[in-house]
Amino acid sequence: MVLKTSRQYSKILVLGSGALKIGEAGEFDYSGSQALKALREEGIYTILVNPNIATVQTSEGIADQIYFLPVTPYFVEKVISKERPEGILLAFGGQTALNCGVALYKSGVLEKYGVEVLGTQVKAIIDTEDRELFVQRLDEIDVKTIQSQAVSNMEDAYRAADKLGYPVIIRSAYALGGLGSGFCDNRDDLEKLAAKSLTMAPQILVEKSLKGWKEVEYEVVRDRFDNCITVCNMENFDPLGIHTGESIVVAPSQTLTNTEYHKLRALSIKIIRHIQIVGECNVQYALDPNSEDYRVIEVNARLSRSSALASKATGYPLAFVAAKLGLGHGLHELKNSVTLTTTACFEPALDYIVVKIPRWDLDKFEGVSHEIGSSMKSVGEVMAIGRTFEEAIQKGLRMIGQGMHGFVGNRGLQFDSLDNELRTPTDVRIFVIAQALERGMRVEDIHEMTGIDLWFLVKLRNIVRLKNMLEENHSLETTDIRLIKEAKIRGFSDFQITRLILKSPVEKIEEDMLKVRKFRKEAGIVPYVRQIDTLAAEYPAQTNYLYLTYSSISHDVVFQHDKESIIVLGSGAYRIGSSVEFDWCSVNALQTIRKEGYLGIMINYNPETVSTDYDMSDRLYFDELSFERVMDILDLEQPLGVVVSMGGQIPNNLALRLYAQSVPIIGTSPVSIDRAEDRHKFSMMLDTLEIDQPEWQELTSIEEIHNFTDRIGFPVLIRPSYVLSGAAMNVVSNKEELDNYLRLAVRVSRQHPVVVTDFIEQAKEIEIDAVASKGELIAYAISEHVEFAGVHSGDATMIFPPQKLYFETVRRIKKISRQVAKELNITGPFNIQFLAKDNDIKVIECNLRASRSLPFVSKVLKTNLIELATRVMLGKPVEKPKKSIFDLDYIGVKASQFSFSRLQKADPVLGVDMSSTGEVGCIGEDYYDAILKSMLSVGYQIPKKNILLSTGPIKDKVHLLEACHLLDNHGYEIFATPGTGDFLRGNGIPATILHWPDEKINPNVTEYIRNGLIDLVINIPKNLTQGELKNDYTIRRNSIDFNIPLITNARLAAAFITAFCKLDLEDISIKAWKEY
C-alpha cells in the first residue's frame, strides 16, 4: 500500500508507562506494542524507553532499541541526546509518558534537539490537562463542562465550595486514575481531602457534584485531514460518582436513545476538532438521566484504559491506527485490519454486548477501606462478551476470579445491612444487588439507593428469576429442558445449574457438574463460536477474534481437527501476584508455537493484554478460562496439545481437572504439577530426596498450634484456610501475638486447618528459574533477593546474577533443582524458591510453570527461556545454552512498584503477603548502577537533603549504621525518631531528633512530613506482625499521603543509600539493552 505522508520519518522515540500501578496498567503494554508495530511496518527505526522489563513491548523484535530506564525528563533527555530521534510519540505510555513529554516540551528539550511531537501536539495536551484552559477551550465552542474552580490553597477551596454548593468533588490536576480525588458532602470532608490533594498537586479542582448522572465515554479518532470517527461508546453501569476504572462498563451504550447517542458523538467530534487532536482521544460525559442535558467530564488526549477496552470490545486497533495517523496518514488511506478489504475509516458495528468488570485486591491490604468512589483502587479488569446482558455479566463475574460463580449461586457472602451496602458502593456491591433481588427487593428501590439504571436492574432480575425457577427442580431429567437452555442463554454455568438444581454438597459438586455437562450436551445445548468482525456480519471477515455464546445456532468458523493446533491458556485478570509477566510468557509461547509451524490458539479475557491482540495468535478465544469453557473450546478444536504452564496460577489450577478428562496437556504432567502444588505430597517428596525444608505442620486446633510452637519456637508463619479479616498469611513472633491473631483473624477447626511453618529469620531468599526437558535441567537462572526472607518474593528486590552468594550455595541450589526436575520429570518451565542461611539451604516453594521473574531473567540473560521451554514442550530438539550466568559482566535488578497512594489508609508495609502492583527491571554496569536505575524507575528520587530515619529493631539499626555514616559523609541532614536518634548519636552520627506523632511535641515527625521538609523516609517496622504500632503506621501513611518516598526494609534502604552515595545521577549509565 502506497501511503502519502506529510513527512518521511526514519527514527522515532516511543515512551512507555513504566511499572504497572493502579490507574496505569497493562493497557499501555498493548498500546505501545501496537504503536511500535505500526512504525516498524514502515521501516522506521524505533527507540523505546520503558523500565518495565516484563512487558511484551520491551521484547526483542518489537522496538529496535530499548532502554530500561525511568520515564522521566532527565533520562529521556539523555536518550534523546544519544539517539537523536526525529520524532517522539507521547500518547502510548499513559499519563507517565504524557507528563514526561509535557515537561520536555516546556523545558525546551524537544526544541533543542529538534524532536517533533507526532500526533496530538503538546499545546493540545496542555489544553486538556489544565482544567481552567480546558473549560475555556470548550466554552469557546459552547460545549458544557462541569462547573468548577481551580484553587491552589485551602481558603480558595472553601470559597469555591460555598459558591458551587455541596456536595462537591475534588480533583487534582495532572493525576492518573483520579488520584487525590473524592466527594465532599460538607466543609469537614473538604478540609481533609483538599489539604491532602494540595500536597500532591499545586492545583486542585473543586467542582459541583453530578452524582447520579449517567457516565458515558466515546473513543474518538481524528486525522490531519480533519476526518473523525468515534470507534466506540461505553456506558457505565454505575452512575457518576464512581471512577470509570472502578465501574462496571458496557459497550455499546444500552440505555441511550439515538438522539442521545449521536448528540454526544457529535460533541466528541466537535471537541477534538477544536482541540486539534491527531490520533486518538477519549471524551467522558455526564448525561442527565431525566433529559438530554450533559456535561463533559474530561478529555484524555492519549490512549487510555478505555481505548484499550474499546479496541478489544470492537476489534478496532485504536493504538495502531493512532500511530499511523501520527505519521501523517489519513484514516481513509488505512485498511480495516479485521476485514482487510474495507477501510479503517468507519465505526464498528457490534452485534454483541461487552461488559467490563474491575478486579480489586483490597483484602491484600491492612486497614484499607472497601468503599469505591471517584479514585481508582482496582488492579485489573476483565471483559466478557455475550449476546445477552445476562450472559455477558455472569461470564464477567466468573472471570474476575474471586470465587464467584456468576451473579447468583454464590456462597459465603454476608451483608449486615442491604440498604447501607446498596447506598455505599463497595467492591462487592454487585453481589449486594443479587441478595437484594433474591430477597425480593423491588428494582425501583434498588435504583433509588444505587442510582443504577432500571434497565440494568431488570436484566439482573431476570437472572434471579431463572435462579428461582432452577431451584424449584431437583433432578435434571425432570427439569424442563427449555429452562436449562434459557439459563445457558442468560449466562448460567454448569456449576450454577448443578448447585441450583441438584443442590450438590461441596464435595460432590465437581462430579455432579460433569453430569450436568453431559446431560446438556446430549440435549444439544452447546455454545457456538462467533467472530468479532467489526461490521456485524455485513461483510465477510477472515477474523480469528472469537467468543462463545448460547444465543446462536451456528459457528462462524470451521474446525479443522487436524491435530495441528496448540492451545495456550492465558493469565486472566491482572491481580496482585499475577500480572503482565504471564502475558509476556503466553505471548512468547504462542510465537514459538507458530514459529514451529503449529496453529497457536489463545484463550484469555483480559482486555489489558497483548495476548488478546488477535494478531498474536491464529485464533483468539476471548472467553472464560473456566474448566467448562476450556472444555467447550477443546471439544470444538480438538487440539494437538494444551499449554497450562504460561498463564500463571489460573491455568495451573486447571491442569489436573483437564488431565482427568484426557485433555492432552503438553509439558510437565499434571500429576507432577499436583505433586508440587499439594503441600503434603511435595513435602514427602523433599523428605525422600533428602532436601531440607522449613519445618511445618497442618494443624486443626489451637492446642496443636501451641504444642508445635512450644517445640520449634517463634517466629512462625501461619497460613489459615479460613480468614475472618485481614490478609491471609501472617508471621507471629510470640505467644501473645499468636493468640491474638488466632482469636481475631482466623478460624481454626477440622474443616479449616491452619498451616504453621517455622519462620527463619535473617535468611537470604534465592530463586531459580529454569527449563527442564524430560527431567533434565536445560537452562537456569539463579537470582537473589536484596531483602531477607519475610518479604514476599513478588515484593522483593531481585538481583540477577546474584552478587553475594557462596559458590557452595549456588552449587547446592543447582543440585537440588536437578533432583527436583528429575523426580517430577519436568518438561517445561519451573521455579524454586530457597532460603539460605550460612550454607544451609531449604526449599520453600516450587512451581512447575513459568514464574513472575522469567521475563526479567530471560531479558537479562538475553536467552528467551520461554521459547526454550515451549520448544521442549513441543518435543523439538534444543541445544543447552552454553552461556553460564557467571559470564555476564552486567547486572539486572528487578524492583517492585507499590500503589499505596491509591489505597487510602492501607499500611504501606511489606510482609509475607504480596502487595506490589508492578515491577521494573533495569540493567546496570554494576550493582549500584542497576539498583539506582530500578529504584528511580519505581518512583524514588535521590533525596536532596533531609532524611528521616526510624529504624526499628536493634539488628536493623546496626545494619543501617554504615549507610548512615555514608549519608553523614555526603552532607545529608539526618532526622530521627528518639530511639534511632540516640543510637545514631551514640555511634557518632549527628541526628536531629523529631518527636513521635502521638507525642504532640515539636519538632514532630508529622509536622516535618506534612510540611514537605523530608525528602526520604526510612521506617523499619518493629516486628513482623501486620498490626504495627500506631506511631509507625502514622509515619508510613503520612509519607505516602504527602508523597514522600518511603522505604520500610533495612536491607533495601541500605542498598539504596549506598547506591546514591556512591553514584551521582550523572554517573548512571545510559545504555540500551543491546549494548550490554
Add this chain to the structure above:
Amino acid sequence: MNQAHILHPASRPVKLILEDGTEWNGWSFGSETPMAGEVVFNTAMAGYPESITDASYRGQILVLTYPLIGNYGVPGKQREHGMLKFFESENIHISGLIISDYSFDFNHWNADQSLADWLQEFKIPGIYGIDTRTLTKHLREEGAMLGKIVFDEDIPFVNPNLINLVDQVSTKEIIRYGHGKYKILLIDCGVKNNIIRCLLRRDTEVVRVPWNTDIQSVEYDGLFISNGPGDPKQCQQTIAHIRKAISGDKPVFGICLGNQLMGLAAGGDTYKLKYGHRSHNQPVLQLGTNKAYITSQNHGFALDDTTLPDGWEPLFRNLNDQTNEGIRHKTKPFFSSQFHPEASSGPTDTEFLFDEFIEKIKNFKN
C-alpha cells in the same frame, strides 16, 4: 434457537420463512399478524423508533443485527411543525421486525410505551429469539430475499420491489411547513421528518408535494427530492419531472432515492445491490478531496455512476465497496447524496449538505 420464552411463557411461537425455504423459529412480541415482504438487515446499534418509521423500509421485514432491542422503549407522540417530534413519519413502515433479545422491560425518561405495544398498535409482527447473526450471514451470502412471518396459516410471498411503494407512502395532498425566506419544493417519495426539520432550521418554507406532482406548476427557490422505498424505476413520473427541472438552473438536492432519481433523470442507470447498505457506519469519500464521512444509510438500489452523461460527475464514493454515494452537475447547482445527511437515526456529520443546498439557493437568487 427458540430462546427466551421461559421468562415470558405467554409469547407465541412464530416463524420467518424465506423464499429459499429456510425457516427461522422465534417468539412473537409484536402483533400476531402474518406479513410478507423483502427481508433486509440493518447493523445500527441504536435508533429503532426512527428506523422503523422511515418510509424507505416500506414492504421490508427488518432484521436488526444488534441483539438487545427495546431497551429504551418508544417515545411519545408529541408534535412539532405538525410532525411527530420523535418519529420519521406517521406510521411504522416495516412489515415485520426480527431481533434476538427483546427487552420486555424498558426504561427511559422519554419513553411512553414499549416497542411491543407500539408494534401491536400498528399491527406489525415482531419476532425475538432469532439468531440474527446467522440470519444476516445467510442474507449476505444469498442476497436480500423475500420472506414471510407466519403464525398458523400460510400466506404468499410478496415482492415489494415490483410495486410502486412510493405511491403508498407519499403524501396525498400538499402540505406547507414554516415561513422562512427560501421556498423549498419537496417531492415526497416517502420523506423522513428530519429532512423537513433540517430544512426548516435553515430559514425555509417547505412545500411538500405528492411524488407525481408536476412541479412546473409550482413556484420555488430550490427543489428537493426525498428518500423513499423500493426500485427507483417505479417512479417514472417523478423522473420525468426532475428531468424538466434539471433542464433549468434552479438548485436541486436529492437524498437516497432522490440521488437515484436524479441520476436516472440525468440519463444514468440504477441497479439492485445484493443486500444493500443499511447501517450507521458507512464511510464515504468526497471525491477529489481527503474528506471522509461516516454516514447513515438505508438503500437496496444504487446508481451506476459510470453511466452518467457528460456534465455530471460522482460526488461521493463508498470507501468499503466503491459504490456511488452521490453525484453533482459540473456547472449547475444540482447535487445529491445516496446517504442520509439528515441522519435520524445515525451520525450527523454530513448535515452540512443542507447548508450547501441553501448556499446554492442564495447564490442563485443573487
